[in-house]
Amino acid sequence: MAWFRRSKENIAPATAKKEMPDGMWTKCDKCDEIIHKMELEQHMYTCPKCDRHFRIGSKEYFKILFDDGTFKEYDHKMRSVDPLKFKDTKRYRERIPDAIKKTGLYDAVRWGTGKMNERNVVIACMDFAFIGGSMGSVVGEKIGRAIDRGWKTKTPVIIVSSSGGARMMEGAYSLMQMAKTSAKLARLGDAGIPFISILTDPTTGGVTASYSMLGDVNLAEPGALIGFAGPRVIKQTIGKDLPPGFQRSEFLLEHGFVDMIVHRKEMKGTVSTLLSLMTQ
Amino acid sequence: MAKVTLEFEKPIFELEQKVEEMRKYADNPDIAQEIEKIEKRVNQLQRSIFSGLTRWQKVQLARHPERPYTLDYINLMTTDFLELHGDRTFKDDKAIVAGFAKLDGHRVMMIGHQKGRDTKSNLYRNFGMPNPEGYRKALRLMKLAEKFKKPVITLLDTPGAFPGLEAEERGQAEAIARNLYEMSHLKVPIIVVIIGEGASGGALGIGVGDRILMLEYSWYSVISPESCSSILWRSWDYKEQAAEALQLTAPDLKKQGIIDEIVPEPLGGAQRDHAKAAAILKGQLLAELKHLSKIKIDKLIEKRIEKFSKMGEFSG
Ligand SMILES: [Zn+2]
Numbered sequence: 001m002a003w004f005r006r007s008k009e010n011i012a013p014a015t016a017k018k019e020m021p022d023g024m025w026t027k028c029d030k031c032d033e034i035i036h037k038m039e040l041e042q043h044m045y046t047c048p049k050c051d052r053h054f055r056i057g058s059k060e061y062f063k064i065l066f067d068d069g070t071f072k073e074y075d076h077k078m079r080s081v082d083p084l085k086f087k088d089t090k091r092y093r094e095r096i097p098d099a100i101k102k103t104g105l106y107d108a109v110r111w112g113t114g115k116m117n118e119r120n121v122v123i124a125c126m127d128f129a130f131i132g133g134s135m136g137s138v139v140g141e142k143i144g145r146a147i148d149r150g151w152k153t154k155t156p157v158i159i160v161s162s163s164g165g166a167r168m169m170e171g172a173y174s175l176m177q178m179a180k181t182s183a184k185l186a187r188l189g190d191a192g193i194p195f196i197s198i199l200t201d202p203t204t205g206g207v208t209a210s211y212s213m214l215g216d217v218n219l220a221e222p223g224a225l226i227g228f229a230g231p232r233v234i235k236q237t238i239g240k241d242l243p244p245g246f247q248r249s250e251f252l253l254e255h256g257f258v259d260m261i262v263h264r265k266e267m268k269g270t271v272s273t274l275l276s277l278m279t280q
Numbered sequence: 281m282a283k284v285t286l287e288f289e290k291p292i293f294e295l296e297q298k299v300e301e302m303r304k305y306a307d308n309p310d311i312a313q314e315i316e317k318i319e320k321r322v323n324q325l326q327r328s329i330f331s332g333l334t335r336w337q338k339v340q341l342a343r344h345p346e347r348p349y350t351l352d353y354i355n356l357m358t359t360d361f362l363e364l365h366g367d368r369t370f371k372d373d374k375a376i377v378a379g380f381a382k383l384d385g386h387r388v389m390m391i392g393h394q395k396g397r398d399t400k401s402n403l404y405r406n407f408g409m410p411n412p413e414g415y416r417k418a419l420r421l422m423k424l425a426e427k428f429k430k431p432v433i434t435l436l437d438t439p440g441a442f443p444g445l446e447a448e449e450r451g452q453a454e455a456i457a458r459n460l461y462e463m464s465h466l467k468v469p470i471i472v473v474i475i476g477e478g479a480s481g482g483a484l485g486i487g488v489g490d491r492i493l494m495l496e497y498s499w500y501s502v503i504s505p506e507s508c509s510s511i512l513w514r515s516w517d518y519k520e521q522a523a524e525a526l527q528l529t530a531p532d533l534k535k536q537g538i539i540d541e542i543v544p545e546p547l548g549g550a551q552r553d554h555a556k557a558a559a560i561l562k563g564q565l566l567a568e569l570k571h572l573s574k575i576k577i578d579k580l581i582e583k584r585i586e587k588f589s590k591m592g593e594f595s596g
Contacts, residue, residue, distance in 0.1 A: 078594055078595070079595055079596055080593075080594060081594060083536070084525065084527050086525050086526075088508075088513055088522070088525060089512065089513060106596075137591075137593050137594045138592075141594055144589060166480070166481075166502045167502075168502060168511065168526075170502075170593075171501050171525075171536075172500055172502060172526075172528065172532075172533055173538070173592050174502045175480060175481070175484055175500075175501065175502040176484075176538055176588060176591040177591070178456075178457075178481060178484060179464070179484060179487070179488050179591070180588045180591055180592065182457060182460035182461045182488075183460070183461075183464035183465075183488070183584070183585045183588045183589065184585065184589065186462070186465040186585070187585055190465060206481055208457070209453040209457050209460075209481045210456075210460055213453050213457040213458075214457050214461055227448050227453065228441065228443070228447070228448060228452040228453035228456070229447070229448065229452070233443045234443050234448065237443050237444055238444060242445065246445070246448070247448060255450070257451045257454050
């Protein structure tokens with residue numbers, strides 16, 4: 001659950017980090033291809049040359065998954081209240097407004113209802129840019145409400161994850177969000193309503209060890225880091241370098257923990273087909 | 281085993297040692313009187329030290345190597361305990377023990393993390409850090425309890441789920457997540473007790489239930505104070521501050537509405553009197569079982585989901 005260790009390099013989406021001075025061109029960090037902003041958007045923020053999937057946020061993902069003009073957001077302004085008055089080198093009370101200012105988001109997840117290829121769906125999508133996509137009370141509550149909406153309206157639920165884990169600054173409250181979201185999923189499952197989990201880069205810690213791994217179907221974007229413990233911690237534990245590809249989507253597929261690896265451009269179609277196969 | 285004394289306990293042990301020496305001369309009425317006086321002082325000192333413990337000191341007590349562990353509680357509280365092994369898929373994880381037992385009149389499924397007391401037993405138990413097969417063994421036996429309508433009692437005491445390469449290969453995250461999901465709607469009562477260390481998802485992986493009890497000197501949080509220090513302060517030296525900031529003690533969690541009851545420990549901590557600690561816990565468990573057995577199972581599951589749904593603080 002060590003989102004913070006990586007946050008300096010990861011706090012901004014990879015696309016922003018690699019932007020050229022005039023802001024119109026981006027360099028792919030895998031194959032060095034220079035890509036124009038328009039082209040990147042057309043390719044759903046994947047590299048047209050090597051298929052590298054850049055990190056994106058809820059704004060981009062909602063656009064990819066929902067039919068145009070059908071998205072309605074809920075609980076947009078829900079925010080953390082710093083229940084522990086947590087202070088490390090900085091006050092959590094100050095971290096929150098700083099993160100809000102920097103990202104234009106209120107916390108690390110947004111959710112709403114809308115149509116996906118004309119089918120009603122509930123979608124929650126995490127934002128890694130907001131304090132490393134960490135899960136505290138707000139993330140747990142909003143994910144919980146999204147699941148409840150699906151349960152009450154008999155509508156399939158889709159959650160797009162990207163997270164460094166639980167948010168330390170809310171202590172045990174953060175831990176309990178794992179139980180809370182899983183409990184609500186159990187209720188959704190008992191009602192026979194589908195839940196599709198989409199795992200994107202990176203999904204680790206408490207989020208992986210709760211709703212992200214609990215999809216009726218787990219889909220992963222190519223090359224995403226997915227795991228419980230962070231690679232650094234594991235390396236420390238075993239005192240050896242980790243094998244190439246360790247904890248990547250392809251590794252999880254091989255070991256049986258995701259059902260499919262799906263290119264971002266095919267995500268909407270794949271989820272739609274799955275839902276039609278599962279519900280009709 | 282050599283007595284382990286924590287720094288803040290030293291004044292108490294010094295006085296106790298003095299009393300021990302004086303006992304040799306207890307025939308002398310003056311000395312006998314003196315002993316009585318010192319014993320009173322020991323008691324007072326103990327009360328004053330233990331009523332003012334810092335959060336970090338409580339963390340140290342939770343990790344005390346002489347503290348009762350899961351098997352100690354099982355042996356002291358129950359009869360006919362039969363340990364059952366294996367997840368039926370990969371292997372038997374020694375960091376989690378489980379089996380049917382009798383708690384007075386109740387037949388129950390006991391499940392808990394198990395630490396070792398010395399290097400050898402700690403290696404055998406992997407320091408109480410389960411691999412995925414440990415969580416899957418626990419789930420298999422919970423399902424068995426459900427099949428035969430027996431309540432489940434889980435005892436939490438782990439420094440965390442094992443962060444190893446093979447643990448990842450075998451799906452540590454999935455194993456924990458699956459338990460959270462299945463425990464949420466398991467059709468028998470579940471009582472959870474944090475008896476020592478409740479470190480993060482590794483603890484919660486057997487920690488969803490109808491009633492959550494916590495021993496007086498145990499801790500429960502999203503991360504250990506050391507790891508929190510190393511991440512947020514970028515140094516291992518701020519564990520005391522991290523423990524304070526995390527608010528991870530039993531009274532903290534009671535205030536946060538995350539646990540239901542604090543189970544008192546014998547004066548000076550459970551390590552000083554295993555039998556008494558177990559007797560207090562057993563009394564509490566019996567009362568809980570009696571209460572839970574009166575609730576219809578559908579209602580119980582509804583309340584369980586509601587209970588966890590309410591956890592968290594936010595605005596808007
Ligand atoms: Zn590329």
